[in-house]
Amino acid sequence: MAVIDGVLSQDQCRRLVWVARCLSVVGYRACVCSATIFDVVAACPELLLDVVAARQAVREAVEKALDRPLLVEFTGLVSWRPGSEIKWHHDANRPYLQQRAFSAVSYLNSSGHDFQGGTFRFQTGQPNQVHAVPGRVVAYSAQAVHCVEPITAGERFTLTLWFTEAPAHCEDAKVLARLTGSPQSQPGLPVSMWRLPDGTDLRLCRLAMAGFALVWQGRVLHGTEDCVEQGYSGLVPKLKLAVQPAVFRLWLCWQRATAGSSYCGPGGDPDTAAAPLTATAGAHEPLEPDGSLAAEIVKGAHFDGIQQAVLALQQLMQDRCWPCCSTRERVCEAHLFEGPTPQFPAPTCTWLRSCELRRHNSGAPAQPPITADELRVAVTASQAALAKKCAALQVLKPRWLDAGALFCDESCPSMLPV
Numbered sequence: 001m002a003v004i005d006g007v008l009s010q011d012q013c014r015r016l017v018w019v020a021r022c023l024s025v026v027g028y029r030a031c032v033c034s035a036t037i038f039d040v041v042a043a044c045p046e047l048l049l050d051v052v053a054a055r056q057a058v059r060e061a062v063e064k065a066l067d068r069p070l071l072v073e074f075t076g077l078v079s080w081r082p083g084s085e086i087k088w089h090h091d092a093n094r095p096y097l098q099q100r101a102f103s104a105v106s107y108l109n110s111s112g113h114d115f116q117g118g119t120f121r122f123q124t125g126q127p128n129q130v131h132a133v134p135g136r137v138v139a140y141s142a143q144a145v146h147c148v149e150p151i152t153a154g155e156r157f158t159l160t161l162w163f164t165e166a167p168a169h170c171e172d173a174k175v176l177a178r179l180t181g182s183p184q185s186q187p188g189l190p191v192s193m194w195r196l197p198d199g200t201d202l203r204l205c206r207l208a209m210a211g212f213a214l215v216w217q218g219r220v221l222h223g224t225e226d227c228v229e230q231g232y233s234g235l236v237p238k239l240k241l242a243v244q245p246a247v248f249r250l251w252l253c254w255q256r257a258t259a260g261s262s263y264c265g266p267g268g269d270p271d272t273a274a275a276p277l278t279a280t281a282g283a284h285e286p287l288e289p290d291g292s293l294a295a296e297i298v299k300g301a302h303f304d305g306i307q308q309a310v311l312a313l314q315q316l317m318q319d320r321c322w323p324c325c326s327t328r329e330r331v332c333e334a335h336l337f338e339g340p341t342p343q344f345p346a347p348t349c350t351w352l353r354s355c356e357l358r359r360h361n362s363g364a365p366a367q368p369p370i371t372a373d374e375l376r377v378a379v380t381a382s383q384a385a386l387a388k389k390c391a392a393l394q395v396l397k398p399r400w401l402d403a404g405a406l407f408c409d410e411s412c413p414s415m416l417p418v
């Protein structure tokens with residue numbers, strides 16, 4: 001294991017925190033939100049520049065410290081809110097994670113200052129604990145047992161990289177494929193990954209965050225119910241997809257209930273979080289919707305099971321609107337749906353040149369690194385494709401996107417890299 005300081009600059013950390021705030025969604029574990037590199041590609045490809053530069057700096061620092069070449073298998077920005085923790089575990093503890101060889105967690109903000117708790121501990125060896133300092137990286141074998149103590153206040157941000165030595169599991173080719181629009185199959189996660197112990201189904205939360213709901217037998221589903229989970233083709237009546245602003249408010253309640261006071265809505269005040277939505281997205285609807293409130297059933301959209309519905313919606317939205325639908329991130333959404341076309345700033349091109357996405361080392365297939373021009377073309381193409389898809393998807397646009405109630409954390413850097 002190694003603790004390396006100063007890998008990322010304060011400014012890089014600040015920008016990554018902002019990217020995480022913009023794009024992260026529920027789905028990893030309770031009270032934790034995360035944005036994978038694919039979420040960044042999907043929602044706002046220009047923000048990839050920050051992520052790729054940081055990812056490369058961390059990879060190089062870890063390769064040097066561990067004295068071996070590494071391939072990135074997973075890149076994620078993670079926001080840990082009060083109530084979150086991970087008990088003793090190692091990072092390759094699932095049959096489908098056996099390719100994972102090393103882990104590197106980069107801290108983006110400070111324990112004791114930006115958040116309380118959240119100490120990282122190793123079960124054996126030295127150092128046995130690591131405190132978060134912006135720019136600090138802790139790297140360790142994926143087999144090393146460690147934990148993160150509960151976060152008790154504030155929000156803890158990390159950039160988590162997992163490394164593999166198996167070229168087939170390297171993430172880079174998939175990132176490039178996404179950027180250039182090549183079809184990319186998404187391996188399904190085991191259903192258990194989507195369920196919280198209280199029965200809350202994170203897929204339904206994601207749907208709700210996007211302003212959609214699944215309706216079955218006239219009522220909105222909140223938790224997974226085995227009868228609809230199975231996805232057997234004989235399911236009658238079928239699940240229906242509804243546009244459901246009231247469910248969105250339910251999600252806010254769930255988020256508040258699980259995250260305590262950490263949920264930071266518009267203006268930063270948890271109690272006012274729902275206000276702009278109430279004003280614009282169905283002020284008269286009671287908090288607990290029933291099936292009759294699923295006002296706009298999207299015509300013809302019915303499914304045999306939750307996973308099928310979620311995947312279909314995801315595909316329908318071309319994987320693109322999906323991750324940018326959390327409440328605090330309407331800046332990005334507006335940017336994507338309604339805002340001016342962002343310009344790709346010239347200075348970043350020079351900067352990009354050093355940021356190869358693709359590795360060519362011993363085991364990996366030899367590929368030339370992506371050039372700034374190639375990435376620029378890919379980004380432009382993906383933005384154009386996005387604009388077209390969004391235009392075609394107006395019918396599915398969640399109502400609350402019309403709210404125009406944009407907000408921005410004052411500590412945010414400007415929307416575009418400079």
Ligand SMILES: O=C(O)CCC(=O)C(=O)O
Nearest residue numbers: 086091105120148158160
């Ligand atoms: O955030 C950290 O310090 C470690 C996170 C971790 O152990 C994990 O995501 O598996």
Ligand SMILES: [Fe+2]
Nearest residue numbers: 089090091146
């Ligand atoms: Fe871990």
